Amino acid sequence: MPSTRACGWSGGSRRSDAVAIRAIGTEQIRPGVGARIVDGFRRFLDGDVFYSFRRSPVTIVASVVTLLLFVAALFAPWLAPYNTYDVASLNLIDAFRPPAWADSGDPAFLLGTDDQGRDVLSSIMFGLRISLLVGFASVVLAALFGTLLGLLSGYVGGALDSLIMRIADVQLTFPAILIALLIDGIVGSMLAPAARRDFKIYVLIFAIAASLWVNFARTVRGSTMVEKNKEYVQAAKVIGVHPALIMLRHVLPNVLGPVLVIATLSLAIAVLTEATLSFLGVGVPVTRPSLGTLIRIGNDFLFSGEWWMTIFPGVALVALVLAVNLLGDWLRDALNPKLR
Amino acid sequence: MLAFIVQRLGQAILVMLVVAFVSFSLFQFVGDPINNMVGQETTVAQREALRERLGLNDPVPLQFVKWVANAAQGEFGLSYRMGKPVNELIAQRLPATLELVFLSAILALVIGVPMGVYTGLHRHSWLSRAFLTVSLIGISLPTFLIGILMILIFGVWLGWLPTFGRGGTVALGFWQTSFLTLQGWSHIVMPAFTLALFQLTLIMRLVRAEMLEVLRTDYIKFARARGLRNRAINFGHALKNTLVPVITIMGLQIGALLAFSIITETVFQWPGMGLLIIQAIQFVDIPIMSSYLVLVALFFVVINLTVDLLYYAVDPRLRVERRVAAV
Numbered sequence: 001m002p003s004t005r006a007c008g009w010s011g012g013s014r015r016s017d018a019v020a021i022r023a024i025g026t027e028q029i030r031p032g033v034g035a036r037i038v039d040g041f042r043r044f045l046d047g048d049v050f051y052s053f054r055r056s057p058v059t060i061v062a063s064v065v066t067l068l069l070f071v072a073a074l075f076a077p078w079l080a081p082y083n084t085y086d087v088a089s090l091n092l093i094d095a096f097r098p099p100a101w102a103d104s105g106d107p108a109f110l111l112g113t114d115d116q117g118r119d120v121l122s123s124i125m126f127g128l129r130i131s132l133l134v135g136f137a138s139v140v141l142a143a144l145f146g147t148l149l150g151l152l153s154g155y156v157g158g159a160l161d162s163l164i165m166r167i168a169d170v171q172l173t174f175p176a177i178l179i180a181l182l183i184d185g186i187v188g189s190m191l192a193p194a195a196r197r198d199f200k201i202y203v204l205i206f207a208i209a210a211s212l213w214v215n216f217a218r219t220v221r222g223s224t225m226v227e228k229n230k231e232y233v234q235a236a237k238v239i240g241v242h243p244a245l246i247m248l249r250h251v252l253p254n255v256l257g258p259v260l261v262i263a264t265l266s267l268a269i270a271v272l273t274e275a276t277l278s279f280l281g282v283g284v285p286v287t288r289p290s291l292g293t294l295i296r297i298g299n300d301f302l303f304s305g306e307w308w309m310t311i312f313p314g315v316a317l318v319a320l321v322l323a324v325n326l327l328g329d330w331l332r333d334a335l336n337p338k339l340r
Numbered sequence: 341m342l343a344f345i346v347q348r349l350g351q352a353i354l355v356m357l358v359v360a361f362v363s364f365s366l367f368q369f370v371g372d373p374i375n376n377m378v379g380q381e382t383t384v385a386q387r388e389a390l391r392e393r394l395g396l397n398d399p400v401p402l403q404f405v406k407w408v409a410n411a412a413q414g415e416f417g418l419s420y421r422m423g424k425p426v427n428e429l430i431a432q433r434l435p436a437t438l439e440l441v442f443l444s445a446i447l448a449l450v451i452g453v454p455m456g457v458y459t460g461l462h463r464h465s466w467l468s469r470a471f472l473t474v475s476l477i478g479i480s481l482p483t484f485l486i487g488i489l490m491i492l493i494f495g496v497w498l499g500w501l502p503t504f505g506r507g508g509t510v511a512l513g514f515w516q517t518s519f520l521t522l523q524g525w526s527h528i529v530m531p532a533f534t535l536a537l538f539q540l541t542l543i544m545r546l547v548r549a550e551m552l553e554v555l556r557t558d559y560i561k562f563a564r565a566r567g568l569r570n571r572a573i574n575f576g577h578a579l580k581n582t583l584v585p586v587i588t589i590m591g592l593q594i595g596a597l598l599a600f601s602i603i604t605e606t607v608f609q610w611p612g613m614g615l616l617i618i619q620a621i622q623f624v625d626i627p628i629m630s631s632y633l634v635l636v637a638l639f640f641v642v643i644n645l646t647v648d649l650l651y652y653a654v655d656p657r658l659r660v661e662r663r664v665a666a667v
Contacts, residue, residue: 170355173592173644178599178636185621185629186366272482279484280623282604299488299607303503307492314485322480 052334062326069320073128080122081110086290090117096301099308112308120308123294124316130290131317133200135271138208141266142270143263145209146216151247151255153217154224168214176211177265180273183207186280197285204283208273212266219262223255257335264328268321275317291317348648352641361635363630368400378436400531416631421623424633435515436506437612440604441597443532448539449590455540456547457579460555460652475541483600487534487607502527504609529607535600539593546589551583584651591647595640 044050053059072079082089094117097109111120153164171179184207191199227233228251236246271291277283278292279299286293291313298309382390398406410416416426459468478486495503507527509516516525554560555578563573603615609615613632620628 006430044662074437166351170351171642173595175596177600178602181599181602181621182633185617186362189366189621189624189626189629276484276603280603280618282618295484295488302488302492303496305496307496311492314488318485321482325480 026183026321034243044137049334052309053330056330058326059330062323062330065319065323069128069316070132072125072130076122076129078127080119080125081108082119082122084118084122084126092117099312112306113313114297114309115306120312123289124291124313127289127291127294127313128316128320130284130288131271131274131292131320132206134205134274134284134290135267138212138270138274139266141205141209142212142266143216143259146213147220147252147255149213149257150217150220151224151252153242154221155228155247155251157225161221164217168217171214176269177273177276180207181277181280182284183210184277188282198323200285201288204274204277207277208270211273212270215262215266216259217260220255223258224251227251227254231245240334241313261332261335263330264324264331268324268328269323271317272321345649348645352645355641356634356637359633360408360411361404363411363633364404366630366633381597394469411631411634416634417627419620419625419628421625421628423618426627427630430613430631430635432516433611433613433616435517435603436600436610437598437614438529439518439613439651440601440610441594443528444536444539444597444601445590445594447532447536451536451549452540452543453586456544456582457551457574458533458647459544460548460551463552471544475544478537478541483534483538483603484607486537487531487604490530490534491607493597495531501530503530503610529605529609534607535597535604539590539597540592543586543590546586548581550585551578554578554581587650588647589652591643595643597641598636 053063065209077083093111094106094109096102096115097106097113097117099110099112099120102112109119109121111124112125113119142184149164153161182202187203188196188200192205232252233246238251241250253309274283274290275292275295277308278290279296281296283292284290294313295310295317298306298311298313301309414427418424419426419429422429455471459471462468470560481489491503494501502523505527506516506518507521507523509518509524510520511517516527560573560578563577570575600619601610601612604610605612605614606618613635616628616630619625620632
C-alpha cells in the first residue's frame with residue numbers, strides 16, 4: 001500500500017529532523033555519534049528494506065526464530081538451566097529422563113536428559129554455540145577469500161582470472177559436502193594425534209570455508225567486471241589512484257550487496273555441513289559437542305526408544321537452517337532493485 | 341565438436357593428475373609408512389631392507405610415477421587398519437554403494453517426474469500444494485535427519501523394516517546383490533528412499549518449472565489450436581522438451597548421490613564405500629583415503645564428460661549453433 005508507505009516516510013523524516021535539531025542543540029553544529037546512529041536507524045526503519053520486511057510475515061517469524069536461537073547460543077552459560085561442560089554437576093540417577101510432559105518426566109529437565117544425566121535443553125543451547133561459531137567463522141573466512149579472489153579475478157583479468165575461475169569450475173563439479181569432508185579428513189590426518197583434538201575445530205572451519213568460497217568469488221567477479229567499466233572507475237584510473245585502492249575503496253563497496261545475501265545463505269549451508277560432518281564423527285571433538293554431535297550421540301539410543309536425545313537437537317538444527325534460509329531468500333529479493 | 345571433446349578431455353586428465361598428486365602426497369605427510377607396517381621388534385636393518393624393497397628410497401618424482409602407474413592398474417597397496425589389499429576391500433564394498441545409488445536415482449526419476457508434471461499441469465489443486473509443501477520439507481531436512489526419522493518411525497515405532505545392514509545378499513560372481521531376495525529389498529528400501537528424497541524434490545521442482553515455461557510457448561498453443569488431445573500435447577510435446585535439463589541435472593546429481601551416500605550409509609550402517617571412507621578418515625587409514633579420492637574423482641570426471649557429450653546427443657540446437665559458429 002503506497003499511501004501508508006508515504007506516511008511512514010514523512011512521519012519518520014519529521015522525527016529524525018527533531019532528533020537532528022536536538023542534537024544540534026547539545027552538540028553545537030554536528031550531531032553526535034549517538035544521534036547519528038539513531039538517525040541512521042530511523043532512516044533504515046523508513047527505508048525500502050524494512051518496508052518489505054514488515055510486509056512479509058514469514059520473514060518476521062524467521063527473524064524472530066533466528067534471533068531467539070542466536071540469543072540462546074550467545075548467552076547459553078547464563079541462560080541454560082545447567083552447565084553441561086561441568087562434569088561434576090552430572091548425576092547418573094538423572095540419566096535417560098524423558099521430556100517433562102511424559103509420564104516419568106521431571107519438571108527440572110524440560111526436554112529430558114541424556115545417558116550421562118545431562119539436561120538436553122542445556123546441551124542444545126551449548127551445542128548451538130559451537131554450531132554457530134563454526135558456521136560464522138567459516139562463512140567469514142570464505143567471504144573474505146572469495147570476495148578478494150573474485151575482485152582480483154574480475155578487475156585484473158587475464159591469466160589470473162582464468163586460473164582462479166578454472167579452479168572454481170573444477171571445484172563446482174564436486175558436491176560441497178564432499179569437498180569439506182575430504183579436506184577435513186586429509187588435513188586432519190596430517191596433524192599429529194595429540195594436536196588433532198585441539199586443532200580439529202580450526203581444520204573443520206577451514207574445510208567448510210574451502211567448500212564455500214567459490215560462490216563468493218564467482219558472484220563478486222561478475223559484479224566487478226560490470227563495475228570496472230563504469231565512469232567512476234575510469235575517473236579514478238585517470239587521476240592515478242593505485243589499482244589496489246580502486247578495488248578496495250571504490251569497487252568493493254559496490255559489489256557487497258550480493259555478498260551479504262550469499263553470506264546469509266552460506267551460513268545455513270555451513271551450519272548444515274558442520275552438523276553433517278559432526279554426525280559422521282569427523283567434525284568437532286566430542287568434548288565440545290555441536291548440534292550434529294548431539295544428534296549422533298542420541299542416535300545410539302534411538303533403538304531403545306529414547307527419541308528425545310536425537311529429535312530435539314534435530315528440531316533446533318532444522319529451525320535454525322530453515323529460518324536463516326528464509327531470511328537469506330528475503331534479503332535476496334529485498335536487495336534486488338529489479339523486483340521492487 | 342572435436343576441439344570441444346579434446347578440450348574437455350584435457351581438463352579431465354589435468355584434474356585426475358592433480359587429484360593423483362594430492363592422494364600421493366598424503367603418504368608423504370602422514371608419518372612413516374614403515375612404522376605403520378612393521379612391529380616394534382623389527383631391527384633397523386630389516387626396516388631399511390623393507391624401505392628399499394618398497395621403493396621408498398627412490399626420488400619423490402620417481403615414486404609418484406610408480407604410484408600413478410600402480411593406481412592405473414588398480415593397485416593401491418594394503419589398508420593400514422585391516423591389512424587387506426585396498427582394491428579387494430573396494431571391490432567388496434562398491435556393489436553395495438552402486439546398487440543404493442542406482443535405486444535412489446530410479447526412485448527420484450520415477451516419482452519426481454510425474455509429480456513435477458502433475459504440479460505443472462494442475463498448478464492450483466490441493467494435491468499440488470501438498471506436493472510442494474512436502475518438497476519444501478524434503479529440501480530443508482538434512483539427509484541424516486531424514487534417515488533417523490525414518491528409522492524411528494518405520495524401524496522402531498512401527499517395526500516394519502530392518503534398520504541396518506544389507507541383510508541377505510545373493511552372489512552373482514563377485515557382485516553381491518540385494519535385488520534378488522525379499523529380505524534384500526526390505527533392507528534397501530529405507531536407505532534408498534532417504535537418499536532419493538532430496539533428488540526427488542529437486543527433479544519435481546525442475547520439471548514443474550520447465551513445464552510451466554514450455555506450456556506458455558507458441559507451439560503448444562498452436563498444437564492446441566490444431567485440436568490435438570491434451571494427452572498428446574502434455575506428454576508428446578511439452579514433457580519431451582522438459583527432459584533435456586532433467587537429464588543434465590540427473591547426470592550431475594548422480595555424483596551428489598554418491599557423495600550423500602556417505603551420510604545415508606552411516607545412518608543405516610550400509611556396508612558400502614561411504615562407510616569405508618568414514619572409518620578410514622577416523623582411523624587415518626591413508627591407502628583407503630587416497631584410493632577413494634582417486635576413485636571418486638574418476639567417477640565425477642567421467643560423469644561430467646558424459647553429461648557434456650549427452651548435451652550434444654540430446655539437444656540438436658547445440659549442434660546447429662556450433663556449426664553456424666564454425667561457418
